[in-house]
Amino acid sequence: MQVQMRTFRTVVAVLIASLILSACSGGSGSGSTMFNLPSVPVSVDANGNGKALGFSIGYLGLQPALIAQLQQANVQVLEIRVGYNGIFIYANGQPLPYIHWTDESVVQLQSVLSNTAGAEQAATYLPWLRRIGVGARISLPLAAGAAELEVPRWKGEELAAKETPAATTIGPIQFAGLAYDASGNPSIEGVPLAEIEQALGASLGLNLPPMIMQILQAVGAQQLTVATQPNGIDLSIDGKALPGIAYDTARLNNVLAISGPLTDPAIADTLATVVPQLPGADIDLIISFTGQPAADTKLSSIPIKVNADGSLSAWGIPLGTSPILQPDVLSKLQAANIQKLDVNILGDSLYLAANQESLPVISWTGASLDTFGKVATELFGVSPGLTGGGLAILRSIMLKTGIGMSLDMPLAAGATPLSFDAAFDVTKPTFEAAPGGGGKPSLQMGLVFQDGNLVSLGGVSMETLAPLGVAGVSLPATLIDLLEGLGAGKIGLATSDNMIEILADGNRLLGVEYDTASLDLALGVAGQFVSDPTQLETLGAALPTILESDLNLEVVLDGQPAAETKLTALPLVINEDGTLTAFGFALGNEPILQPQFIADMQAINVQRLDASIANDSLYLATNGENLPVLSWNEKSLDVVQNILGSALGISPDMLGTGLAFLKNSDVGLALALPVAAGTEPVSIPEGFDVTAVQMEAPQLGDLSMPALQLGLVLNGTEIESIGNIPAETLRTMGVVLPSLPANVVSILGDLGSDQLTVNTTSNALEIAAGGEVLLKLGYDSPTMQRLLKLAGPFLSANVSSTLSEPDVAKLISEQILPMIIAANLSLTAEVK
Incomplete structure (x- = not known):
């Protein structure tokens, strides 16, 4: 041997x-x-x-x-x-x-x-x-039973055939976040992997041994690039080529022909999908040896196919063998005919689309990402190192490139396939602009929770609201845990134009950009995932109007006082039975307005009542036209309560609750009343603002401005004398003084004063008690005419009939009202 x-x-x-x-x-x-x-x-x-x-x-x-x-x-x-x-x-x-x-x-x-x-x-x-x-x-030794092949002898070098793929099959992807320091320690996007390994309790095995680092340092290597191209995989150091791998379609097919027995079935299936795509792949891997990333990571949207069993594949490559989307989720998406879902995270925003129709865009800040990391740590037990490192990597990548995917969903049985635009960009939604103009609803309201239970709504305690049919609210335990994880005492929700903002202690957590179409689409998809879709249908009908409002909702979690309530032009609908709805939601189940009042308003074709309380003044309008303006102080607010209670037939307890709420609020309401049968709807000017009222100066023409100073003596419901002339004397002269209504006497008694003064000047009337001005009324001829029309149903039949006669109406409008508007009147009443 x-x-x-x-x-x-x-x-x-x-x-x-x-x-x-x-x-x-x-x-x-x-x-x-x-x-x-x-x-x-x-x-x-x-x-x-x-x-x-x-x-x-x-x-x-x-x-x-x-x-x-x-x-x-x-x-x-x-x-x-x-x-x-x-x-x-x-x-x-x-x-x-x-x-x-x-x-x-x-x-x-x-x-x-x-x-x-x-x-x-x-x-x-x-x-x-x-x-x-x-x-x-x-x-090699022949397998049992195999026939020996005639293998040709080698005849010379054969280079890979040059090929040009028809399209990119994988990518483009450039991953450049991996970097090594001089000791061979890796980092991704500047985050040392040692921190993540410590959090995971396991090594990722990416450290380079000293020998490799010595070689790289000896040749002065700054970066290694691995790049695919149609005929192979190229390697280079600092732009200088190294030997690479070359192939063409024929060679790749030859690999597939023998790869099956060399790997397990799952890998063989993956190779069968990936290998044919290599000529069209556009993938760059750039590894830095300076300790800092050599370039920016750039990612294209990843095409994901969702299989019928819920498993996924990317570029045809199976992402595991187990279902990721559960059957019930798939069936609900199919029920909504969702055939494609696009998702992209870019910068500080999440973009979504269903069937290439934009859904609302969700955005955040760097601080809110840290807050979510804190919640994940405290609520779900994720280690701080993992959340901190993961968020840092994610934040770095998102600043440079989008992280996106496009999911093709399995079709429901019988569904018609939709066609999609290959150039669709989910990060460029075209939301319809928010409606402009003034007069849109504005709402600021506070909700106070204590131990997860609602204790106050809009400054009114739940004990007060409960008798009105307002149900109590308790937060779910999971939501309480989540809110506690945020560490905030106040959660805010504010809307402006096409944006919703969610705040924690005044700091922005999330923003949601939307328009009506994207909201409808989102609610349509969400409707498949709730037990009672009709609830979302109701919400869907109301939500656009709610979100077109300027909304500022503050939720206090620790029982402390919340923001004052302010309402401007809040749309309310009065139903036939007197109950109220706001944005489609019932406000209790008890009638607020009496049927007779509704019938009276229908009789004079009042279809809308606008009311706004601001700066201790009440602004009113019917059908978009202003009425006189009433102003008061805190003492006279009780008088207003009695007047409204008497006129509208509202119970004292309910009205008292409402006025207690109004004392600390600026409130505006737009009440839509039921339209009488056969009556055409009135048109309200777009952006109508009831508080933007301007009174016209009185036009006397040839008439002289009247001036009158007069004294009265009141005793109960009777006028004892006027201008020092006893009522009995006037009666002998054929003048019978009217008796005062009992409710007016009651109102005067509530003032607690033995002397009342009524003074008028041009366009204004003041009522004083004991020398203190209690009420002011601002008016002009048009507003007074509208007030007379509004008062018609509440006057006696004879008076109402008289006022409606054409000659009387002309006399009032052309002579009496201008004189009243311009009159300089001083009336003093002694109350016994």
Whole structure:
């Protein structure tokens, strides 16, 4: 055996010497081998032991298990050739992907080898190996029952055929976040992997050994780039090419033909999908050795196919074998006919689309990401290192590129496939602009919770609201845990134009941008996931109006006072039975307005009542036209309560609750009343603002401005005298003074004063008690005419009939009202 080995070594030495001498004696150096030696025949047995030229050369490193797999793939001959253009590999004479090199890449490889311990001589031999083609032809043992193939002899280097793919199949993707410091410690997007490994309690195995770092430092490497192209995978150091891998479609198909037995079935299936896509792949991996990323990571939207069982595949590559989307989720999405879902995270926003129709866009801030990380740590037990590191990586990538995917969903039975635009960009939604103009509803309201239970709504305690049919609210335990995880005492929700903002202690957590179409789509999808879709239908009808409002909702979680309530032009609908709804939601189940009041309003065709309370003044309008303006102070608010209670028929308790609420609120309401049968709807000016009222100066024409100073004496419901003339004397003259209504007497009694004064000037009336002005009324001729019309149903039939006569109406509008508006009147009433 020793003699055979010595003889074999001698033969090899002679061959090498002859090759060197031949190379020295000639050759053009024109870019090819000078000559090619025949491949050395090597035979291998089932245990991996080999023979060459009849001499045993021992174990070749081929494990018996691998040989068995090659036998199963019916690989009988493996041939390896080293030549000018690379290292070529053949299976049964069929070319496989090979290592490709050029003059430039060989020089770079020599630099690496010369700085690698034990490989210095290889760097010297490399140019000679390129000039003199050498190889080995390895014959493997036949599998049981296999027929021996006629494998052709090697006839020369065959380069991969140049190919141009029709389209990109995978990518484009550029991942450049991986960096190593001088010690070989990795980081991703500037976050040391050691922090994440510590949080996981396991090593990711990405550290580079000192030997590799020494080689990289010796050649001055700053970065390594791995890039796919149609005919292979290129490697380079600092832009200088290294040997790479070359292939064409035929070589890739040859790999697939033998790959099955060499891998497990799952990997074989993956290879069958991935390998044909390699020519069209556009993937760059850039690894830095400076400790900092060498470039920006850039990611394209990942095409995801959702299979019928809920499993996923990306670019045709299975993402595991277990279902990720559960059957009930899939069925609900199919019920909504969702055939495609697009998702993209870019910058500080999440973009979503269903069937390429935009859904609302969710946005956040860096601080809110940290808050969510804190919630994940405290609520779900995720380690701080993992959340902190993960968020830092995510934040860095999101600033540079979008992280997106496009999911193709399985079709429901009988569904018609939709067509989609290949150029669709989910990050560019075209939301319809919010309606402009003034007069839109504005709402500021506070909700106070204590121990998860609602204790106050809009400044009114739940004990007060409960008798009105307002149900109590308790927060779910999971929501309480989530809110406590935020560590905030107040959660705010504010709307403006097409934006909703969610705040924690005044700091922005999330923003949601939307329009009506995106909200409808979101509610339509969400409707498949709730037990009672009609609830979402009701919400869907109301939500656009709610969100078009300027909404500021403050939820206090610790029982402390909340923001004052302010309502401007809040739309309310009065139903036929007197109950109220706001934005489609019932406000209790008890009638607020009496049926007779509704009938009276229908009789005079009042379809809308606008009311706004601001700065201790009440602004009113009917059908978009202003009425006189009433102003008060805190003392006279009780008088207003009695007037409204008497006029509207509202219970004292309910009205008292409402006025207690109004004392600390600026409130505006737009009440839509039921339209009488056969009546055309009135048109309200767009952006109507009831508080933007301007009174017209009185137009007297040829009339003189009246002036009157008069005194009255009141005793109960009776007027005892007027202008020092007793009522009895006036009665003898045919003048019968009217009696005051009992409710008016009650109101006067509540003032607690023995003297009332009524003073009028142009466009204004003041009522004072004990020298203190209690009420003011601002008016002009048009507002007074509307007030008379509104008062008609509440007057006696005779008076109402008289006022409606054309001549009387003309007299009032053209002469009496202008004189009243301009009159300078001072009336003092002594109350007994």
